[in-house]
Amino acid sequence: MSCYEAVTPVAERPGSIDETLALLKSAGYIAGRPLATVLFLALKLGRPLFLEGEAGVGKTEIAKVLSQALGRRLIRLQCYEGLDVASAVYEWNYAGQMMAIRLAEAGGSVDRDTLESDLFSERYLVKRPLLQALEPDTAGVPVLLIDELDRTDEAFEAFLLEVLSDFQVTIPELGTVRAEHPPIVVITSNRTREVHDALKRRCFYHWIDYPDAEHELAILRSRLPDAPERLTREIVGFVQGIRKEDLFKAPGVAETLDWASALIELDAVALDPALVSDTLGVLLKYQDDIQKMHGSRAKEMLDRVQGSLRSAE
Amino acid sequence: MTETASQAGEGRLADNIAYFARALRIAGLPVGPGAVLEAIAAVEAAGIGTRDDFYWTLHAVFVKRHEHSILFDQAFRIFWRRRALIEKLIAQMSPIAPGGMKDETKPPAGALRVAEALAAPKQEQPDPVERTEFSARLTVSDREVLKAKDFAQMSAAEITAAKQLISEMSLPHDELATRRLLPDPKGRRIDPRRTFRRSLRGGGAVIDLAYQSPAIRHAPLVALMDISGSMAEYSRLFLHFLHAIAEKRRRVHSFVFATRLTNISRELTSRDPDEALARASKRVQDWEGGTRIAHALHDFNRHWSRRVLGQGAVVLLFTDGLEREVTAELTFEMDRLKRSCRRLIWLNPLLRFDAFEARASGIRAMLPHVDEFRPIHNLDSMAGLCRALSGDSTERTNPRQWLRAS
Numbered sequence: 001m002s003c004y005e006a007v008t009p010v011a012e013r014p015g016s017i018d019e020t021l022a023l024l025k026s027a028g029y030i031a032g033r034p035l036a037t038v039l040f041l042a043l044k045l046g047r048p049l050f051l052e053g054e055a056g057v058g059k060t061e062i063a064k065v066l067s068q069a070l071g072r073r074l075i076r077l078q079c080y081e082g083l084d085v086a087s088a089v090y091e092w093n094y095a096g097q098m099m100a101i102r103l104a105e106a107g108g109s110v111d112r113d114t115l116e117s118d119l120f121s122e123r124y125l126v127k128r129p130l131l132q133a134l135e136p137d138t139a140g141v142p143v144l145l146i147d148e149l150d151r152t153d154e155a156f157e158a159f160l161l162e163v164l165s166d167f168q169v170t171i172p173e174l175g176t177v178r179a180e181h182p183p184i185v186v187i188t189s190n191r192t193r194e195v196h197d198a199l200k201r202r203c204f205y206h207w208i209d210y211p212d213a214e215h216e217l218a219i220l221r222s223r224l225p226d227a228p229e230r231l232t233r234e235i236v237g238f239v240q241g242i243r244k245e246d247l248f249k250a251p252g253v254a255e256t257l258d259w260a261s262a263l264i265e266l267d268a269v270a271l272d273p274a275l276v277s278d279t280l281g282v283l284l285k286y287q288d289d290i291q292k293m294h295g296s297r298a299k300e301m302l303d304r305v306q307g308s309l310r311s312a313e
Numbered sequence: 314m315t316e317t318a319s320q321a322g323e324g325r326l327a328d329n330i331a332y333f334a335r336a337l338r339i340a341g342l343p344v345g346p347g348a349v350l351e352a353i354a355a356v357e358a359a360g361i362g363t364r365d366d367f368y369w370t371l372h373a374v375f376v377k378r379h380e381h382s383i384l385f386d387q388a389f390r391i392f393w394r395r396r397a398l399i400e401k402l403i404a405q406m407s408p409i410a411p412g413g414m415k416d417e418t419k420p421p422a423g424a425l426r427v428a429e430a431l432a433a434p435k436q437e438q439p440d441p442v443e444r445t446e447f448s449a450r451l452t453v454s455d456r457e458v459l460k461a462k463d464f465a466q467m468s469a470a471e472i473t474a475a476k477q478l479i480s481e482m483s484l485p486h487d488e489l490a491t492r493r494l495l496p497d498p499k500g501r502r503i504d505p506r507r508t509f510r511r512s513l514r515g516g517g518a519v520i521d522l523a524y525q526s527p528a529i530r531h532a533p534l535v536a537l538m539d540i541s542g543s544m545a546e547y548s549r550l551f552l553h554f555l556h557a558i559a560e561k562r563r564r565v566h567s568f569v570f571a572t573r574l575t576n577i578s579r580e581l582t583s584r585d586p587d588e589a590l591a592r593a594s595k596r597v598q599d600w601e602g603g604t605r606i607a608h609a610l611h612d613f614n615r616h617w618s619r620r621v622l623g624q625g626a627v628v629l630l631f632t633d634g635l636e637r638e639v640t641a642e643l644t645f646e647m648d649r650l651k652r653s654c655r656r657l658i659w660l661n662p663l664l665r666f667d668a669f670e671a672r673a674s675g676i677r678a679m680l681p682h683v684d685e686f687r688p689i690h691n692l693d694s695m696a697g698l699c700r701a702l703s704g705d706s707t708e709r710t711n712p713r714q715w716l717r718a719s
Contacts (some may be wrong), residue, residue: 017359017366037359037369044358045351052379081624082492086506094505105518116513153493153565153624173510191379192620197343200377207379248615 012068015208027069028060030218038206039066048185050200053208056252059188066184073142075183077129079152085159089169090131093124100124109217120173131169134179143184150189154196155303161199211253213240219253224260230309235260235272237305239283242293248286259283271306273299326361330371333392337375340384344375364393364403401512436557460692463665472550476565476586478692479553484561487534490527490624500526508693532625532655533564534702537613539632540597541571541604547662547690551592554695556586566621569597570609576617610646618653622712627702628654631689633663636675643675647682657683659712660698664688671715684711 014020017033020040024031031039039062042049051059067074077088097119104115127135133144149157163169164185168178187203189195211219216236220227235256243250251259259282268275276298284290295300334349352374359370368389376385459474461545467475498502514521536555540548548569559565559581566578575597583589622628628650636643650658656682658680663669665688671677680686685701688694 017362034366034369034372038364038373041355041373045354084493092506092509094509097509101512112513119509119513153491155493179625188643192618192623197377201345201347204373205377206373207382246615 003020014040016040023069025222027065028222029065029161030214030215030222031062032211035062035206035208036261038204042204043184045204046182046228048187048203050187050189050195050203051208052189052191052205054210054250054252056254057208057210058253059208060145060147063143063186063188066186067143068170069254070140070143070184072140072184073137074145075129075133075142076145076147078147079149079156081151081153081211083152087128088130088156088159089128089163090136090171091128092124093126096124113207122174125174129207130163131177133183133185134167134169134177136180139282141179141181141183143186146185148190149187149195150191150193157196161196161202164199164202171189191300202298210243210250216240216253216256220260223257224264225300227260227264228269230270231263232260233309234302234305235263238276238302241301242283245293247284247289247292249284249289251283255283262283271302273302276302326356330356333371333388334375336392337385340388342375342381342384342388343377348374367393438446460696462692463690464550464662465690475550475692476553479550479695480557480586482554482557482692482696482699484558485699487532487627487702487704488529489532490529493528494525495528497524497526500524502526531562531564532627533566533623534558534622534629535566535621535626535654536568536629536631537604537609538567538569539571539604539609540569543604543633543635544631544662548631549590551580551660551689552590553586556581556589560584564624566617567593568613568617569593570606570612571604572608574609574612574617604632604636606632606634606679607640607643607646610650611642614646614649614653618650622653625655627656627658629658629698630661630683631660633661634659634676634679635673636678639674639678644678645683647679649683651684656685657689658685658698658701659683660687660689662688662690664694665690669715677716680712680716683712686715 014023017037017040020036020043021031021033024036024039034282039049041047046165049062051062053059063076100119101115104118107275115256129144133142146160166178167182168176170176185203213236217232217241220232220236224232236267238261239251239256259279262279263271263275266275266279277294280290280298284293330352331349334344334352338344352371354369355370355374359366361367371389372382372385433445459471459478462471464472464475477480493627494504496507502521502525504525507519507525511523512520536551538548538551538555552567555565555567559567561579565581567577567581568574568576568578577593577596580593580596581589630650661676663676664686673678685699687698689698
């Protein structure tokens, strides 16, 4: 779990799609209008947002940007296989309870009722992300990011269904914790497994695709304003071209940004075949893909990109 | 806009959205009445600005899967262009399978050629001696005869009986320990949560240990099925077998291929096997054509393996392995498939022949990459497969013995 300190004052939720776009842009996230529409609806109608897409297209980033722009706390629940209630919702502090029992015994005042109400009080409750997200926050309701939901198993999904429809959790010893205002929920999935329809039904669904050239250029300019213009254009042209190749894993926006930062660190002002070959590992993550694009293939593509840029000028 | 005018406008809009939802439903999107109410609320919240905004607002509510985007897009374009064109919409939408749009023109041309090309290899095989299984007819019950009988030699009535037997078959117990923990009195790990709750019953004086152990569940099963002409008699009954398994447990993924790969897992989840098969065959467009194994495997490895081969999946590859052109691609894709799953079992109906030898170059190329090589031509061999999946070590066969023998 990570929290962003409230750097900006608590902002109101956007009132229209245009305001949503502006809000995202103010935090450095260049979103397409479709995504802004879905996000606006999710915020307005208080429903979870379910984002799917290839790795590295900016699904997780949305939640981070949202918490930053709205000045809310970000609560992150990273999913993994075998994730259970103890690590997702709450757990009792067993060591503390054990000590309390021993101390009560040593003090000689073992009264069953007081002992029980002492042991199962908030003092010994370890709150995990889902429970934290239901609690009231002075900065407004937090942003709950449930990341890579496809990595858990169906059992957890079913549990989540209950939490997301009622925004309440029952702790048998304490009672029910209900969120007065539902948190802003963002769920992401890489589609390594189909998430059940029942869960998706409760959310607004959006598939985030790879951005088009213009959009990607805007992202690069906003994230790396120091990059030389020519380099930025060439990078975008090359990445757009490489996504059309038959690759095992096409590079996402995250890879484009990594590559661009790497090239800036290398003081490049334009791409050349040797530089591309040397840094291809930043962009492509599978040996098969790198081998395929290495050498003449990359050079060919680079020539094409540079040619089309020249003719556009 | 005055209040009454806006109300009237919304009223018509609500009707239109309801009609649109109905059109989507007919086109195959799972749209319930709840979604309609939601869509109206969403449109009211967003306001009707541009056409694009309206599009994405409805998209956010109605589309719950990436594959449905394409259907939605078409429906939207047709429906909102002119009202009262639902009939036209229905006619246009229904035969289109989700996602099947892009390469609609390509496969048929190739399919025919491949079908012609693949008619020959059957004759290249030495004509093997069929096992004579009819002699048992007088000595054992009909049921037993049926179990040993080759699917290809069954009459229609016998096939019906065989389907019945398949649905009654004891299915594999291929269970895996997961990392999730469940209470278990015989477990070996202490469960602190339950232990403390229990200890409080006695006022905390006695600590009564509770135990837990890892949960057990079925491994995912992925079937890749060749439905080319040479496999026709066997593939339909194998589909019944898959349906029987898919009905009893979750996480069974079925793919069929001849010239291209189709995912029929959703279709096979229908309760009634005949209905499931009918729906599946409607989805598949190249029944009993030729095969391109390497191509289909490539398709699977690239687009599906990362989505369905997680969590210790077992792959059943059902094909005769008679690939016309054996290239390095076939070896490469088999190798990749083998490395992406926990166990790769090749089911080959050709093993029904006593004198089967791994001579065909396709079979020789694929054999080194499989964990098991099994027959699948009768009910006995299906039962054997179930035992093998359950981890019965006596059922294990070494696929390399076939390479050595020939």
